[in-house]
Amino acid sequence: MEKVGLSPRLYYKYPHELDGGRRQRVGIARALSLSPRFIVCDEPVSALDVSIQAQILNLLQELQKTMKLTYLFVSHDLSVVKHISDRIAVMYLGKIVESAPAAELFRETLHPYSKALLAAVPIPKLNRKREKFILSGSVPSPINPPSGCRFHTRCPWKTDICTQAEPRLYDRGGEHLVACHLVK
Numbered sequence: 001m002e003k004v005g006l007s008p009r010l011y012y013k014y015p016h017e018l019d020g021g022r023r024q025r026v027g028i029a030r031a032l033s034l035s036p037r038f039i040v041c042d043e044p045v046s047a048l049d050v051s052i053q054a055q056i057l058n059l060l061q062e063l064q065k066t067m068k069l070t071y072l073f074v075s076h077d078l079s080v081v082k083h084i085s086d087r088i089a090v091m092y093l094g095k096i097v098e099s100a101p102a103a104e105l106f107r108e109t110l111h112p113y114s115k116a117l118l119a120a121v122p123i124p125k126l127n128r129k130r131e132k133f134i135l136s137g138s139v140p141s142p143i144n145p146p147s148g149c150r151f152h153t154r155c156p157w158k159t160d161i162c163t164q165a166e167p168r169l170y171d172r173g174g175e176h177l178v179a180c181h182l183v184k
C-alpha cells in the first residue's frame, strides 16, 4: 500500500469509505501483490475525475519504471493512450486494424478508423483546428460482423474488394502495421 501512495491510516477502512482514486490505488496494490511482470489495465482511469486520472497515470508510470512492468493498457481515451503508450494497437469490432509505435501512429495515421478516432480528440487551443473525419452509420454487431473488411459499412474510402476480402495486417515498415486494401 505504501508503494501505491496509500497512507497507513487507511489500512483498515472499508471500500465505501475510500474515494474512487484511492479505491483504484487499492486495485493496483492487489495486482502488485502477486509480483507480476505483465499487467492488463482495462480502462483503469475512465471512471475517475481528470485530476485524479493524472495522479493514477503518473503512479502507473512510476511503478512501471521501478518494478520493470509491462502493461497492456485498454482505453477509449486517446489523449490518455498517447500519454502512456510505447506502442498502440487500434481495434475495430474485435480486430486490430492498425498498430505502430505511439509517436509514429500519431505522426502518420493510416487506417480510416484510426483517422476518425484521432480527429475526435479535442485540441485544447483556441486557434488550432484538426482535419475533420466524420464517420456515418452505426457500429455493426460484433456477433455478426460484415463480410470482407469489418469496417466497410462505415468507411468513406470503400471499394468493391472491401466487401469481399478481409484485409490482412500489412507491414509498411517502421513497425507500422495496417489492415486496409487501399493503404496496401
Ligand code: SF4
Pocket (backbone or CB within 6 Å): 112, 113, 149, 150, 151, 152, 153, 155, 156, 157, 158, 159, 162, 167, 179, 180, 181, 182, 183
Ligand atoms: S479495406 Fe476498404 S473498407 Fe476497409 S478500411 Fe480499407 S478502404 Fe476502408
